Amino acid sequence: MADNKIVGRKEEQKILQSRLNTPEAELIALYGRRRVGKTYLIRTYYKEFIAFEFTGAQQASYKSQLENFRLALQSATKSNMPLANPATWLEAFSMLTTYMLNLPADKPAVFFFDEFPWIETPRSGFLKVFDHWWNTQASRLSHVKVVICGSAASWMIDKILNDKGGLHNRVTQTIRLMPFNLGETEAYLQSRGVVLEKYGLLQLYMAMGGIPHYLRNINAGESPAQIIDRLFFTKDGLLKNEFKNLYAALFTNAEQHEQVIRILAIKPGGLTRNEIIKACGFTTGGSTSNILNELQESGFITAYIPFQKNKNESIYKLSDEYSLFYLKFVEHSRDAGAGAWLRQYSTSAYTIWSGSAFETVCLKHELQIRRALGIEGVLTNACTWRHKAGKGKHGAQIDLLLDRQDHCINICEMKFSNALFVIEKKYAQELDRKIEVFRGETKTRSNLFLTMVTTYGTKVNEHYLGRVQAEVKMEDLFG
Incomplete structure (x- = not known):
């Protein structure tokens, strides 16, 4: 039952449909960063089945939340008689249960709680009452499907997904909604009458990512x-x-989350957990792990396990295009108004940013790269690798390695250019040295395939021949 009003989200739509069809009650937890399209997805896909919808109000009082709940229930019941104001959440959910028990059991009934974390005000007891309502009432009705949705990733993870109380192991389906990829971004803009060449779409994506709310303003x-x-x-x-x-709306003590983002924005090669702790002045306790996990779950950063290393040695990279662009060009910009961005094109800051931003986009589209290389069906581990220079030894860094089960490794070089990319003699020597260091330090026996990932392709010259084994172009990233 894919909804033709929804662009992309194919896997999420399959999940929502499958949960709608099950012969038991469902508790679906949907989370993702602010403005990524969570509410739209549920409202649109479950439109004909929503029996009740209530949205929490940010920083609203206990009394205001209860009043909004009454109004939501009044709307759901379609009663001409005004409902009494509930004095407590226990009373509110008692009213909701009465309504729920009178619904026909031959059709799915979706109860949608949006911005769920905002409903829980201090000392209100909302979450405990919700736990009790789900465990004793809603979970017993096979036609009832409850969806809880929230942008505050830390709260959703701590209080719902990792909860040790009433909701522990009660969530039947978790969905983490991520931004659109390039192909979905193109389809979304086309659905709104915006038609641009792929190079222009790539430039926009590098600046703002695939956030639907941002894109709808194009x-x-x-x-x-x-x-x-x-x-x-x-x-x-x-x-x-x-x-x-952005971060204040998502995380408790968001200053530390912002601090990590700012550090990673100036370290495109990424940092390990210990390097982040040192750079930010954090303690070595579990709070740093929580911050990194929350940023990861929200899609702002990504952890990459280095080649031949384990998870504890992961390298974290900033993967949010908007944050990188904002910190680089907007936060301290004195240039504003029409033409401000055009004036940046010839600067070295633009060149550095475009290279890093393109790499970020490529890393997000690793599946599309594998598909373009014809290795989508081969078990592949995408990883990074770096080796620090030592006494008399060269250092080297590879941002994307595709380590394949067929004993081949694609060493991906990602280069942004407004024309055919040209491998000059100096760069050819750097490539040779990088591969030599990689093979020497890792002692790998796999076949190494130098793979160029570029916008318009790589010019075939004497430095290309015998050196480049595979190519991926910008258009492949949209696949």
Whole structure:
């Protein structure tokens, strides 16, 4: 029952449909970063089955939340008689149970609690009452499907997914909603009448990522530069001040989360957990692990296990395009208004950023790269690798290795360019040295295939021949 109003989200739609069809009650927990499209997905896909919808209000009082709950229940019952204001959550859920028990059992009934973390005000007891309601009432009705949704990743993980109390192991399905990939971004914009060449779409994606709410503010007929100018650099641009609210709306003690993001923004090669602790001045306790896990779960950073290493030696990289662009060009920018972004094109800052941003996009589209190489069906471990220079020894870093079960390794070099990328003599020597160091330090016996991942391809010259074994182009990333 895929909804043609929903772009992408194919796997999520399959999950939602399968849970709708089960012969037992379901408790579905959906979470993801702010403005990624969680509410739209549930409202649109479950439109004909939603029996009750209640949205928590950020920083609202206990009394206000109860009043909003009454209004939501009033709307659901379609009663002309006003409902009494519940004095407690216990009373509120008693009213909800009465309504629920009178619904027909031959059709799924979806109870949708949006912005779930915001409902739990201090000393309100909401979560305990919700636990009790689910365990004693809703879970007994096979046609009832309860969806709880929230942007506050730390709260959803700690209080719901890892809860040791009433909801422990009660959640029947978890969905983490991630931003659109390039192909979904193109389809979404086309559905809104915005048609751009892939190079322009790539530039936009490198600046704002695949966040639906950001993308819906793109107007047809504007160039990528005009779009970025308007959204990032004008006085009332949507994304000019988004960073100030982004992390605060998602995390408790968001200052530390922001600190990690800022450190990783200036370290495109990534940092280990210990390096992050040192750079941020954190303690070595579990709080750092919680911060990194919460940022990962929300899609802001990604952990990569280095080649021949274990999880404890993971390298964390910033994977949120918007944050990288904002910190690089917007936060301290004195240049604003029409043309502000066009004036950045010839700067070295733009060159450095575009290279890092393109790498970030490529890492997110590792599946599309494997598909373009014809190895989608081969068991493959995507990893990174770095070797620090020592006395008389060269250092080397490889941001994407595709370590394949067929004893081959694709060493991916990701290069952003507005034309055919040209391998010059100096760069060819760097490539040779990098592969030599990699083979010497890892002692690998796998076949090594130098793979160029570029926008428009790589020019075939004397430095290409005999050196490059495979290529992936920008258009492949949209597949």
